Amino acid sequence: MRCTFMRANSRSQRSSGFDATELMGVADWSERLVERIREANALGTPLRITGGDTKHFLGRQPRGEQVDVSGHTGVLSYEPTELVVTVRAGTPIAEVQAMLNGSGQCLAFEPPDFGSAATIGGIVASGLSGPCRPYLGSVRDFVLGVTCVNGSGEWLHFGGQVMKNVAGYDVSRLMVGAMGTLGAILDVSFKVLPVPEAEQTRVYEVSEDIAIAKMNEWAAQPLPLSAACYLTNELRIRLSGTEAGVAAAVRDLGGAQDPAGSLFWRALREQQLPFFESTDVLWRLAVPPATPPLGLPGDTLLDWGGAQRWLSSRQGDEAIRAAVQAVGGHATRFRGGDRSLSVFHPLAPGLATLHRNLKNAFDPAGILNPGRLYEEI
Amino acid sequence: MRAPELIAELRRLLPADCLLSDVEALRPYECDGLTAYRELPLAVVIPTDVDQICNVMRYCETHGLPVVARGAGTSLSGGARPHKDGIVLSLARFNQILAIDPTNRTARVQPGVRNLAISEAVAHLGLYYAPDPSSQIACSIGGNVAENAGGIHCLKYGLTVHNVLKLEVVLTNGQRVTLGGDTPDTPGYDLLALLNGSEGMLGIVTEVTVRLLPRPVTAQALLAVFDEVTQAGDAVAAVIASGIVPAGLEMMDNLAIRAAEEFAACGYPVDAAFILICELDGTESEVSQQVERVTGLFLEKGAREVRISRSEDERLKFWSGRKNAFPAVGRISPDYYCIDGTIPRKQLGNVLKGIASLSEQYGLRVANVFHAGDGNLHPLILYDASQPDEFRRTEELGGQILELCVHAGGTITGEHGVGVEKLNQMCVQFSEPELQQFHALKNAFDPRGVLNPGKAVPTLARCAEFNAMHVHAGQLPLPEIERF
Numbered sequence: 118m119r120c121t122f123m124r125a126n127s128r129s130q131r132s133s134g135f136d137a138t139e140l141m142g143v144a145d146w147s148e149r150l151v152e153r154i155r156e157a158n159a160l161g162t163p164l165r166i167t168g169g170d171t172k173h174f175l176g177r178q179p180r181g182e183q184v185d186v187s188g189h190t191g192v193l194s195y196e197p198t199e200l201v202v203t204v205r206a207g208t209p210i211a212e213v214q215a216m217l218n219g220s221g222q223c224l225a226f227e228p229p230d231f232g233s234a235a236t237i238g239g240i241v242a243s244g245l246s247g248p249c250r251p252y253l254g255s256v257r258d259f260v261l262g263v264t265c266v267n268g269s270g271e272w273l274h275f276g277g278q279v280m281k282n283v284a285g286y287d288v289s290r291l292m293v294g295a296m297g298t299l300g301a302i303l304d305v306s307f308k309v310l311p312v313p314e315a316e317q318t319r320v321y322e323v324s325e326d327i328a329i330a331k332m333n334e335w336a337a338q339p340l341p342l343s344a345a346c347y348l349t350n351e352l353r354i355r356l357s358g359t360e361a362g363v364a365a366a367v368r369d370l371g372g373a374q375d376p377a378g379s380l381f382w383r384a385l386r387e388q389q390l391p392f393f394e395s396t397d398v399l400w401r402l403a404v405p406p407a408t409p410p411l412g413l414p415g416d417t418l419l420d421w422g423g424a425q426r427w428l429s430s431r432q433g434d435e436a437i438r439a440a441v442q443a444v445g446g447h448a449t450r451f452r453g454g455d456r457s458l459s460v461f462h463p464l465a466p467g468l469a470t471l472h473r474n475l476k477n478a479f480d481p482a483g484i485l486n487p488g489r490l491y492e493e494i
Numbered sequence: 495m496r497a498p499e500l501i502a503e504l505r506r507l508l509p510a511d512c513l514l515s516d517v518e519a520l521r522p523y524e525c526d527g528l529t530a531y532r533e534l535p536l537a538v539v540i541p542t543d544v545d546q547i548c549n550v551m552r553y554c555e556t557h558g559l560p561v562v563a564r565g566a567g568t569s570l571s572g573g574a575r576p577h578k579d580g581i582v583l584s585l586a587r588f589n590q591i592l593a594i595d596p597t598n599r600t601a602r603v604q605p606g607v608r609n610l611a612i613s614e615a616v617a618h619l620g621l622y623y624a625p626d627p628s629s630q631i632a633c634s635i636g637g638n639v640a641e642n643a644g645g646i647h648c649l650k651y652g653l654t655v656h657n658v659l660k661l662e663v664v665l666t667n668g669q670r671v672t673l674g675g676d677t678p679d680t681p682g683y684d685l686l687a688l689l690n691g692s693e694g695m696l697g698i699v700t701e702v703t704v705r706l707l708p709r710p711v712t713a714q715a716l717l718a719v720f721d722e723v724t725q726a727g728d729a730v731a732a733v734i735a736s737g738i739v740p741a742g743l744e745m746m747d748n749l750a751i752r753a754a755e756e757f758a759a760c761g762y763p764v765d766a767a768f769i770l771i772c773e774l775d776g777t778e779s780e781v782s783q784q785v786e787r788v789t790g791l792f793l794e795k796g797a798r799e800v801r802i803s804r805s806e807d808e809r810l811k812f813w814s815g816r817k818n819a820f821p822a823v824g825r826i827s828p829d830y831y832c833i834d835g836t837i838p839r840k841q842l843g844n845v846l847k848g849i850a851s852l853s854e855q856y857g858l859r860v861a862n863v864f865h866a867g868d869g870n871l872h873p874l875i876l877y878d879a880s881q882p883d884e885f886r887r888t889e890e891l892g893g894q895i896l897e898l899c900v901h902a903g904g905t906i907t908g909e910h911g912v913g914v915e916k917l918n919q920m921c922v923q924f925s926e927p928e929l930q931q932f933h934a935l936k937n938a939f940d941p942r943g944v945l946n947p948g949k950a951v952p953t954l955a956r957c958a959e960f961n962a963m964h965v966h967a968g969q970l971p972l973p974e975i976e977r978f
């Protein structure tokens with residue numbers, strides 16, 4: 118069976134396992150999107166692409182006519198023995214995870230939802246990953262292929278459904294975290310992983326600098342670490358793996374068991390811990406993991422074994438960015454503050470030029486989510 | 495520009511010992527690991543510091559002079575083959591490990607450092623650099639980045655792109671930029687990911703910071719013997735489906751087994767149709783449990799015999815044949831040509847059968863040794879370059895095998911890159927707008943097209959010509975083979 122909206126070239130894999138009746142609707146859908154983008158491209162109309170719009174708060178102030186892709190749903194292929202799933206961008210993350218869990222697998226980067234409507238396209242565009250990130254990898258590490266529509270309204274497919282692929286530039290990964298400024302994502306293929314057999318959370322009462330030292334010391338040992346977080350004198354780690362592996366690590370590392378561990382990691386991922394209730398500006402600081410406590414005014418939570426630090430603070434943007442840059446890191450104003458100003462850390466001049474050139478290569482009229490990532494792209 | 499002028503100009507930019515221009519001195523640079531494609535450059539520059547690279551790049555961009563970066567020259571796709579009207583920029587003197595940070599678990603190295611040298615330098619810390627291409631004693635980390643190199647342990651620990659944190663890059667205009675960082679991510683577009691696998695087309699990598707991983711407590715290897723390709727293929731799927739992620743899962747066919755045994759005396763069963771080598775790592779108890787489960791799965795899928803390594807020596811012996819498979823095959827044939835397609839694992843049996851029919855049709859032997867766990871095939875076509883027409887038929891057979899991979903839902907290159915040899919197959923895998931997007935992307939980095947011109951992405955004109963001449967869609971090679 119071959120579907121009409123697909124280009125008549127030889128990539129037969131795309132038609133395998135599809136349902137013809139379903140495809141008709143999809144054909145209309147993606148054709149409409151292509152049409153819409155072509156029109157906008159011709160007229161220079163800015164478009165604001167949204168999935169579940171659960172990450173509406175992220176990035177600079179969105180502008181443009183809304184193009185809602187949340188209706189573009191469905192799993193295109195999933196074969197557990199291949200460890201690969203391909204889903205349309207509008208599919209809710211929760212639905213995908215539930216399906217994968219049914220086969221004992223998962224999207225291992227623990228995507229944060231920030232709301233039940235969160236879609237696959239949204240998580241890829243915003244490039245967010247959960248607590249396991251330093252140990253298992255980030256969303257970009259698991260992306261294998263992307264189908265998208267660029268700013269000229271061209272339907273493009275990059276990467277694929279196989280584990281290793283170096284044919285052409287890695288545009289799939291380039292789409293991750295681009296905040297939709299390079300293309301509207303239609304579907305994504307991910308590598309999936311088995312759900313670990315066993316999991317346990319251990320807690321330790323320590324100071325911030327000891328927590329940083331411990332998290333980094335343990336990360337250098339062959340331990341089944343899958344998360345490490347420090348908040349108000351409590352260091353929590355999660356161990357995931359085989360029964361035997363987790364039991365051995367528990368023996369080695371001591372500490373007390375946190376029976377509510379899985380709820381904690383979920384609340385951390387979804388920013389539902391009381392820490393996140395503050396009305397101050399929420400900053401996300403990315404630093405080398407072993408960086409000593411930064412001592413910035415406000416409250417701090419350490420995640421990712423020390424590499425991702427959440428700071429709730431009233432301190433001015435400049436002071437925070439300068440302090441973080443001084444240790445080789447970067448700061449994102451994650452929630453709050455003036456969204457007409459820089460939200461993401463300003464780019465070095467050489468990089469800013471490359472960003473403009475790339476934007477121009479994918480979206481010459483500058484219509485896709487303009488200004489959401491940086492003012493000039 | 496004429497060669498003498500160019501050389502005079504380069505002499506002004508570089509110390510005398512950083513420039514080669516005699517034909518005899520240029521000879522060693524005329525090809526990379528894909529020796530069938532050769533070309534002499536006008537000159538070779540071997541700079542010793544980054545400023546020299548910046549100056550050379552600025553000069554070459556101004557004059558539209560092609561520049562081909564070269565690490566260790568082990569590329570199997572012609573990526574480092576010189577351009578006849580340009581220069582080769584060798585990174586051979588950038589061979590220092592600059593810093594090792596045990597607490598943040600990173601190493602900052604120059605691009606000419608050999609892959610294996612990194613793991614050796616951090617072994618005393620219980621750390622290592624995970625991606626381990628078979629060429630790891632020779633290939634450079636800069637070349638690994640350019641090709642997004644993989645290896646046996648990538649099944650569990652990821653490819654180069656997953657293990658590199660930061661790059662210092664010189665752009666064609668001589669400007670230096672830092673991509674990625676010592677942080678888990680950096681703001682803006684993921685240019686770090688983009689540089690991985692970009693085949694020396696976007697910038698010169700002058701420094702690489704890699705992530706170091708803790709060495710597993712222990713590792714054991716299994717060697718399973720199969721009589722049928724379907725059994726071996728099913729056994730691979732069964733292991734993956736079981737939720738175990740092996741540290742490595744490799745397959746070899748009879749021709750490769752015999753060659754390896756002859757070369758390395760590794761104790762392989764020379765009458766086996768296929769063997770699987772599976773490595774499991776972790777804590778002692780974890781590994782012994784998984785060894786038991788995988789052994790069970792192999793037997794269930796029809797393995798005639800499963801050997802389990804009982805010592806570190808034996809584990810290394812199991813691997814020695816696999817690791818030496820390329821040179822081993824090199825001994826049973828005057829020449830061989832290494833193909834590098836990736837397919838969904840479930841297609842292993844089908845594609846191997848397809849390769850066998852093609853091999854028969856072309857009258858050329860093919861040995862298969864490959865990364866079964868991630869579906870990355872390396873059919874080695876045996877040929878004799880001194881026989882008229884044999885190389886042409888070899889290339890054609892290689893092309894057919896790659897198209898078979900694309901039709902099976904796969905890709906024309908898993909880890910060796912497109913280089914000069916797979917340009918035609920790029921026309922099969924990508925549409926015109928996609929290729930155009932690649933060219934636009936390249937243009938964003940290198941507007942004058944001086945870095946590795948003519949490689950990695952075919953021109954639209956070339957594809958038009960290729961597609962017109964090519965048996966295509968309706969008329970595929972080997973119509974009797976099911977097209978998945």
Ligand SMILES: Cc1cc2nc3c(=O)[nH]c(=O)nc-3n(C[C@H](O)[C@H](O)[C@H](O)COP(=O)(O)OP(=O)(O)OC[C@H]3O[C@@H](n4cnc5c(N)ncnc54)[C@H](O)[C@@H]3O)c2cc1C
Nearest residue numbers: 565566567568569573627628634636637640643644694699
């Ligand atoms: C016996 C054998 C076994 C192999 N096994 C494997 C394997 O298991 N897995 C695998 O992935 N590959 C394998 N290869 C292929 C090869 O070793 C890899 O592609 C390797 O990464 C190339 O590194 P190199 O330093 O030799 O690069 P080169 O061959 O010198 O160059 C390769 C490409 O990288 C570019 N380049 C090199 N250095 C830089 C730089 N500093 N900046 C920008 N561009 C640069 C070049 O222009 C060229 O396009 C094998 C090769 C051989 C001969």
